[in-house]
Amino acid sequence: MVIVTHCTAQAACRTHGGTAALRDLLRQATDRLREAGVEGPAREARRLWRHASFDIGARWGPGDVLPPTLVRRFRQFLAARERGVPLAYLTGHTGFLDFELWVGPGVLIPRPETEELAELGLSLLPAGRPVRCLDLGTGSGALALAVARAFPEASVLAVDTSTRALAYARRNVRALGLSGRVEVRRSDWYATVSGRFDLIVANPPYVRTEELATLPREIFDHEPRRALDGGPDGLCALEAVIAGLPAYLKPGGWAAIELGDGQGADAQRLANRAGLLVETSMVRDLRGKERFLQARWT
Numbered sequence: 001m002v003i004v005t006h007c008t009a010q011a012a013c014r015t016h017g018g019t020a021a022l023r024d025l026l027r028q029a030t031d032r033l034r035e036a037g038v039e040g041p042a043r044e045a046r047r048l049w050r051h052a053s054f055d056i057g058a059r060w061g062p063g064d065v066l067p068p069t070l071v072r073r074f075r076q077f078l079a080a081r082e083r084g085v086p087l088a089y090l091t092g093h094t095g096f097l098d099f100e101l102w103v104g105p106g107v108l109i110p111r112p113e114t115e116e117l118a119e120l121g122l123s124l125l126p127a128g129r130p131v132r133c134l135d136l137g138t139g140s141g142a143l144a145l146a147v148a149r150a151f152p153e154a155s156v157l158a159v160d161t162s163t164r165a166l167a168y169a170r171r172n173v174r175a176l177g178l179s180g181r182v183e184v185r186r187s188d189w190y191a192t193v194s195g196r197f198d199l200i201v202a203n204p205p206y207v208r209t210e211e212l213a214t215l216p217r218e219i220f221d222h223e224p225r226r227a228l229d230g231g232p233d234g235l236c237a238l239e240a241v242i243a244g245l246p247a248y249l250k251p252g253g254w255a256a257i258e259l260g261d262g263q264g265a266d267a268q269r270l271a272n273r274a275g276l277l278v279e280t281s282m283v284r285d286l287r288g289k290e291r292f293l294q295a296r297w298t
């Protein structure tokens with residue numbers, strides 16, 4: 001067994017009468033995560049290990065003996081993951097398109113389908129001229145930041161009602177150096193918004209209230225209810241967002257909005273009711289489900 005130079009045999013962790021080597025630790029962790037129903041348990045065990053050992057500044061080989069404090073730290077993360085705390089809340093960050101976002105309890109972890117929404121929104125914006133974009137219910141700031149990064153001439157307003165989401169969004173805007181072009185503001189949908197926009201993007205809460213308890217525990221127990229709960233029919237937030245489009249889109253401006261499973265017909269009805277929206281269509285996600293409403297204002 002290789003013993004790393006900065007880790008003495010005395011300082012090494014002794015568990016079950018033996019020293020803890022990384023290989024054994026990861027194997028045990030993988031088994032425990034598998035038993036807890038975590039998908040990709042080996043990959044997650046490695047990511048938890050990387051997170052636990054990251055700021056120690058040392059690299060550990062599979063057979064190295066590990067300091068007990070580090071092993072304890074890793075096991076705390078492991079126990080939290082077994083209880084269903086999302087990996088991204090433990091590591092404090094997640095990837096979105098080609099960038100990283102800070103996330104934690106109180107803010108929704110952006111999903112892969114929302115990356116598709118970002119790409120849809122980007123495809124609707126004209127290149128090479130200053131554009132204004134509005135991100136309703138910004139959460140971590142994922143959509144607002146995707147637009148600002150892809151369009152150097154864009155200015156983006158990102159709104160949310162959640163104090164914790166707003167704090168994460170502001171942190172992410174600063175971390176990506178976009179404070180000059182992305183404003184993060186508290187607003188109940190359009191309540192504090194003025195002016196018109198070339199693009200409005202939104203991933204509103206769209207789960208029916210009574211369905212919330214059927215979501216995986218990892219989501220239901222840990223992610224913010226305000227980010228998920230779309231009211232009794234799942235359409236409350238969607239209705240508010242769509243109803244405001246004619247008053248906040250520039251002529252020719254586009255909206256791209258994420259929907260829940262089976263909400264396509266309702267979204268179309270809400271768009272018809274809002275009036276003056278043209279070229280409304282449902283866009284399917286990569287799994288083939290109607291997932292996004294795309295609409296233009298006359």
Ligand SMILES: C[S@@+](CC[C@H](N)C(=O)[O-])C[C@H]1O[C@@H](n2cnc3c(N)ncnc32)[C@H](O)[C@@H]1O
Pocket residue numbers: 108109110111114136137138139140141142143159160161162165187188189202203204205206226227228237
């Ligand atoms: C499904 S999450 C989307 C977060 C982020 N846009 C994303 O896609 O990862 C919905 C967001 O809407 C926010 N929200 C809920 N009600 C709101 C309201 N009345 N006005 C503004 N934002 C609201 C929630 O706090 C949450 O951040």
